[in-house]
Amino acid sequence: xxxxxxxIPLFPLLGFTILGLSGKNLxxxxxxxxxxxxxxxxxxxxxxLFSGLVSGSLPAYQQKLLDWFAAGxxxxxxxxxxxxxxxxxxxxITGVGFLxxxxxxxxxxxxxxxxxxxxxxxxxVFFMLMLVMGSNFLVMFVGWEGVGLCSYLLIGFWFKNPxxxxxxxxxxxxxxxxxxxxxxxxxxxxxxxxxxxxxxxxGVFEQASHAASNDPVIVAxxxxxxxxxxxxxxxxxxYTWLPDAMAGPTPVSAxxxxxxxxxxxxxxxxxxxxxxxxxxxxxxxxxxTGVITALLAATIGLAQNDIKKVLAYSTVSQLGLMFLALGxxxxxxxxxHVITHAFFKALLFLxxxxxxxxxxxxxxxxxxxxxxPHLPKTxxxxxxxxxxxxxxxxxxxxxxxxEILANVYARDKGLWLTGMIVSALTTFYMFRLLxxxxxxxxxxxxxxxxxxxxxxxxxxxxxxxxxxxxxxxGFIGFPEVFHLPHxxxxxxxxxxxxxxxRALPAEITHLTExxxxxxxxxxxxxxxxxxxxxxxxxxxxxxxxxxxxxTLHRVVYHKxxxxxxxxxxxxxxxxxxxxxxxxxxxxxLIDGVVNLSGQAAMWGGKVLRYAQTGMVSFYLFMxxxxxxxxxxxxxLF
Amino acid sequence: xxxxxxxNQVPISSYLLLSSVLFSIGVLGVIYRxxxxxxxxxxxLMLNAVNLMLVAFSAYRNDPSAQVFVFFIMAVAAAxxxxxxxxxxxxxxxxxxxxxxxxxxxxx
Numbered sequence: 240x241x242x243x244x245x246x247i248p249l250f251p252l253l254g255f256t257i258l259g260l261s262g263k264n265l266x267x268x269x270x271x272x273x274x275x276x277x278x279x280x281x282x283x284x285x286x287x288l289f290s291g292l293v294s295g296s297l298p299a300y301q302q303k304l305l306d307w308f309a310a311g312x313x314x315x316x317x318x319x320x321x322x323x324x325x326x327x328x329x330x331x332i333t334g335v336g337f338l339x340x341x342x343x344x345x346x347x348x349x350x351x352x353x354x355x356x357x358x359x360x361x362x363x364v365f366f367m368l369m370l371v372m373g374s375n376f377l378v379m380f381v382g383w384e385g386v387g388l389c390s391y392l393l394i395g396f397w398f399k400n401p402x403x404x405x406x407x408x409x410x411x412x413x414x415x416x417x418x419x420x421x422x423x424x425x426x427x428x429x430x431x432x433x434x435x436x437x438x439x440x441x442g443v444f445e446q447a448s449h450a451a452s453n454d455p456v457i458v459a460x461x462x463x464x465x466x467x468x469x470x471x472x473x474x475x476x477x478y479t480w481l482p483d484a485m486a487g488p489t490p491v492s493a494x495x496x497x498x499x500x501x502x503x504x505x506x507x508x509x510x511x512x513x514x515x516x517x518x519x520x521x522x523x524x525x526x527x528t529g530v531i532t533a534l535l536a537a538t539i540g541l542a543q544n545d546i547k548k549v550l551a552y553s554t555v556s557q558l559g560l561m562f563l564a565l566g567x568x569x570x571x572x573x574x575x576h577v578i579t580h581a582f583f584k585a586l587l588f589l590x591x592x593x594x595x596x597x598x599x600x601x602x603x604x605x606x607x608x609x610x611x612p613h614l615p616k617t618x619x620x621x622x623x624x625x626x627x628x629x630x631x632x633x634x635x636x637x638x639x640x641x642e643i644l645a646n647v648y649a650r651d652k653g654l655w656l657t658g659m660i661v662s663a664l665t666t667f668y669m670f671r672l673l674x675x676x677x678x679x680x681x682x683x684x685x686x687x688x689x690x691x692x693x694x695x696x697x698x699x700x701x702x703x704x705x706x707x708x709x710x711x712x713g714f715i716g717f718p719e720v721f722h723l724p725h726x727x728x729x730x731x732x733x734x735x736x737x738x739x740x741r742a743l744p745a746e747i748t749h750l751t752e753x754x755x756x757x758x759x760x761x762x763x764x765x766x767x768x769x770x771x772x773x774x775x776x777x778x779x780x781x782x783x784x785x786x787x788x789x790t791l792h793r794v795v796y797h798k799x800x801x802x803x804x805x806x807x808x809x810x811x812x813x814x815x816x817x818x819x820x821x822x823x824x825x826x827x828l829i830d831g832v833v834n835l836s837g838q839a840a841m842w843g844g845k846v847l848r849y850a851q852t853g854m855v856s857f858y859l860f861m862x863x864x865x866x867x868x869x870x871x872x873x874x875l876f
Numbered sequence: 877x878x879x880x881x882x883x884n885q886v887p888i889s890s891y892l893l894l895s896s897v898l899f900s901i902g903v904l905g906v907i908y909r910x911x912x913x914x915x916x917x918x919x920x921l922m923l924n925a926v927n928l929m930l931v932a933f934s935a936y937r938n939d940p941s942a943q944v945f946v947f948f949i950m951a952v953a954a955a956x957x958x959x960x961x962x963x964x965x966x967x968x969x970x971x972x973x974x975x976x977x978x979x980x981x982x983x984x
Binding site for chain 2: 851852853854855856859860863
């Protein structure tokens with residue numbers, strides 16, 4: 240039991256090694272089986288660990304693999320740990336990861352890079368597991384960088400398309416900006432606490448829990464770590480890479496850019512919850528960043544026409560909600576939403592992938608429509624995913640979103656109102672997507688229509704399993720008013736204990752909670768009917784690409800011109816600056832010095848060569864003169 | 877014994893003077909003469925001036941190691957003469973002259 244821990248990340252690493260070394264020598268089916276099998280083994284082990292933790296037969300523990308390095312008094316171990324928080328993430332990563340691997344065997348079947356794709360996916364799972372299992376900040380950072388690398392590789396997977404490569408670069412660079420913040424945070428933690436280990440009596444969190452509230456160093460650490468989370472979890476101002484990351488294959492979008500990697504930031508904040516609880520100033524920043532991101536992304540999602548872009552903005556928006564929850568100290572609610580979101584967003588992405596697969600690569604919802612009879616399984620599961628994300632009970636999204644909003648209401652009514660608006664917008668754009676894709680008349684080409692087909696079982700089976708999870712996933716955390724046990728809260732309490740001692744969660748009365756729920760349901764229902772009347776009854780279509788849009792619509796359609804803003808105000812000046820450096824410093828200064836020394840040597844040679852007369856007697860004379868000169872120098876001076 | 881004694885009767889300063897004069901003649905010969913053979917001979921003269929000084933000091937200080945040194949120099953000088961003369965022959969074949977001023981193609 241004790242040694243199980245290392246095996247969990249080891250299996251995907253082995254899978255990556257085998258696939259990476261064998262290249263195209265393995266048949267596609269073998270490669271798919273190895274990749275999926277390795278993640279399945281990790282999943283089984285995670286379930287074993289999880290059941291041990293739940294039943295109490297296994298304590299939270301850590302396993303030291305090796306001394307990583309030692310410098311002075313500082314020892315860093317490469318060690319893994321499992322506790323309630325990481326075990327939940329393990330289940331999500333390996334479970335959803337396994338389903339997406341299975342799905343990919345169908346989705347990527349005809350792709351040339353099939354085996355390469357699976358090796359990258361396995362590598363990603365390995366790094367993600369390292370991220371959540373590391374028992375100190377440095378191991379987490381290794382995983383953090385590793386998933387960034389895999390994200391880059393997989394976004395640019397179809398590397399022959401330059402714009403996909405640009406998207407991959409953008410993701411990498413944006414993540415790097417965040418990573419710098421994270422790294423500075425790690426340095427600050429080390430300076431302040433002298434260790435990077437989470438647990439133990441000398442661990443960071445134990446030491447931090449004795450600090451005063453709003454201690455400047457703690458606030459600085461919290462903000463630096465949050466900057467890291469902004470990059471990885473796509474929050475303002477570093478969110479623009481995530482929608483572009485949709486250039487990768489759809490399973491990648493589902494696994495990395497919806498279910499797992501982008502939640503690494505939430506994991507990190509939840510892990511360091513005591514630091515944030517002690518830094519209310521940083522919490523305010525987290526909450527406002529989260530809610531503004533959520534609102535901005537949700538409004539952009541209203542006007543997008545690319546099926547994956549809508550889901551991408553929806554992901555950004557949901558991540559914003561999770562940060563809102565973290566910002567008001569509702570760490571459990573945020574983790575809860577991570578889990579349910581992983582289920583339904585992976586489901587939606589995979590459903591979108593199935594639609595794209597059927598449409599021969601078409602992603603524009605203006606060219607879809609009426610797919611319901613052709614793709615019955617995809618339609619059913621997509622509907623379930625939509626209901627779950629919209630927050631209609633008793634599907635998973637309702638419970639987690641309700642918990643977040645209730646917690647936010649207890650803290651700040653203004654934030655709650657914004658969260659409510661986000662939730663309403665979510666309902667609207669998701670049903671808009673659903674109606675435009677599956678209802679009405681088919682708007683694609685004749686050729687596409689003949690090709691329409693339901694996806695193979697390897698793709699629909701994960702959809703079905705995920706939709707079951709999207710229905711049932713919410714039952715791990717019932718709202719208090721139902722008088723049913725909130726299992727998740729209970730389960731995570733060891734991790735959140737310190738925070739709850741320092742900052743009691745704000746209580747709201749049952750009546751308030753009921754009414755909040757009622758308000759949420761009414762809003763959702765209203766938005767559903769608006770979407771229904773607009774896109775189902777009246778069959779309105781989004782404007783074609785060349786149409787002239789109204790100002791507000793145009794601004795939203797172009798994503799508030801944020802990309803253009805970055806382009807104009809950051810990229811261009813930076814590019815101009817580097818051009819100046821190149822033209823002035825490099826060409827004039829550095830090249831000038833180099834050329835000058837060369838010219839000096841040339842000129843000197845030109846003068847001195849006249850000493851080379853070719854006359855032997857002259858040389859001899861000079862030699863004797865020299866010898867005499869040396870003699871005089873050494874004897875007379 | 878007689879010979880050594882008679883040598884020792886001559887003061888060391890005379891040997892130094894003689895070898896300095898020989899060396900200077902050699903130097904001037906190398907600098908002023910243009911005939912390569914003469915230059916060559918002058919070089920030999922300088923070498924032998926040095927040899928003379930070495931053996932003189934050897935006798936003066938009763939230390940035979942300088943004489944061993946001189947034998948080495950003479951052996952090396954013999955080899956050097958062989959190479960020098962063969963170079964000289966090649967120069968003569970190419971320029972039909974042994975004037976050192978003829979050899980001034982190697983310049984800027």
